[in-house]
Amino acid sequence: MSVVWENRDLFLDGLRLTVALTLISFAVAFVIGLLLASFRVSPVPPLRWFATAYVELIRNTPLTALVVLFYFGFPKIGIRYGEFRTAVIVLALYTGAFLGEVIRSGINTVAAGQAEAARALGLTFPQVLMSVVLPQALRSVVGPIGSIFSALIRNTSIALAIAVHELMFVSNSLANDLAEPAIYFGTAVGYLALTLPTGFAFEAIERRVGVKR
C-alpha cells in the first residue's frame, strides 16, 4: 500500500482530470438530454423521429466503440479534436441519450391534468414544457439521474483508450512501470471517493425535492 501513498500526487492529478471530465461532460449531456426528451414528447413528428433514432443508435453502441470511432475514424473525414475534447464530446453524446430517456420517463409521471391545465391557460407547447411539466418531471427522476452521474464518473475511465491522463490512465501506467498490482487499490479508492459521496448527495437531494410516487 505504501506505493500508493508515495505516488499520491500523481493519483491526485489524475483524479482532478477525472472530475473535470465528469463535470464538463455532464453539463453538456444534461442539455442534450433535455433537448432529446423535449423532442420525444413534442407534437412535431420529425423531431420525435430524430430523437428516437439518436437514442436507439447511441444506447446500443458500446462507449468504447464510439470513442474509437470518433478518435481514430473521424479524422478521415476531417473531424479531429484533442484527446480531452474528444473524450468530453463522446461522453456527453453518450450520456445525453440516457439522460434523455430518464427525463422522458419523468415527463410520463407528471399527471396529464398538469399539461391540460397549462394548455387551457393558453400556454404554448414550449411554455407548457418549460414552466409546468419539466420542473415536476425532473424532481421525480433525481434518483435515476444520480445513477447516471455515477455511471459517468466510472465511464470517464474509457478516456484511457485515447491517452487522456485521468485517474485510470495514470494508475495503469504506474502499475505497469512499477510492476505493482497494488496500485489498482489506490485507483479503486480514488473512484469510490467520487462515486460513494455522489450517491449520498443525490439521495439527499431526492429527499429534499423528490416527488413521492
Added chain:
Amino acid sequence: MSAPILADALGPRAKRRVLVVSVIAGALVLALLYVALRRFADKGQLDAEKWKLFTQWGVIKFFLGGAGNTLRVALAAMVLAVLIGFGLALGRLALNKPVRWLTGAYIQIFRGLPVLLFILFAYNGLPKLGIDLSKAQYLVLALTAYNSAVLGEIFRAGILSLDRGQSEAAYAIGLSYWHAMRHVVLPQALRRMVPAIVSQLVTLLKDTALGFIIGYEELLRRGQISGVFSGNLLQSLIVASLLYIVMNVILGHVARRLEVRQRRRLGAGSIQVTGVEDLTIVAGYGGGPPMNV
C-alpha cells in the same frame, strides 16, 4: 409512436404552427444528413472500393469471428454474473448478520468502480500474482465481478418490491424460507425484474468492447485490425458499431418477447414500460438499483 400526451387534440392554430415547425425541423434533419454524406463523399470515404471489401467472404468471416468472440465472452459472463448476483441478493437478505454485511460490502464497493478497473487489474495484476489465464478468461472474470454486484442489487430490489404479505402468507401456511422463496416470492419477483435484468445484460454485452483495450480480438478490435490492414478504418469501425447495434437490438427483442409470452401464459396483464421506467418502478422510492449505463 403515437402522439404523446402533451400534444393531444390540437386546435387549428396550433396545428398550423406544428406543420410549419415540422417542415423546418424536417429540412434541418435532411440538411444534417446531406452535410454528413457530402463530407464522406468529399474525403473519398464513400468510394466503392472502401465498402466493397465487406462483400468479400474473408472479411465477413473475420468480422463474424469477432462477433463470435464478443458473444462467447458475453454469454459466459452473463451466466456467471446472474448466478453469483442471485447468491449475493440472497446473502443480502439473509438473517445471518456477517453474511449480510459481507455481501453488502461486495455489492456497494464493486458497483462503484469502473468495469475497466476490473479488466486492467485482471489482465495486468493477476499474472503477477501467479494466475495465468487467457485474455478471454480475464475479461469474463472482470465482467462477472462487476455485473454480479449490479445484478445482485437488481435482484434484491425486485424481491423487496414484492408485497410483504406474499412471504408472510407463505410462512403462515407453513412453508419454509426456501420453499417460500422458490414457490411464492421468486416467480413473482423475477417477472418484475426482467426489464432491468435485460438492460443490464445489454450493458454487459456492450462492455465486452472494453476487451479492445487489452487486445482481445472481439468485434471492435477486429474491426480496427481489418480497417488498418485494408485502409478502410472508418468504414470498418462503422460496420463494427452497426453489428453491435444489431446484436443489442436482437437481445432486447428476444428478451421482451420471452417476457410478453410469459405474461400471456400466466394470464397477467402486460405492463407497458420501457427499461428505464421499469427500473424506477422496481426501485421503488430512493436508493434503487443503478441505472444501466
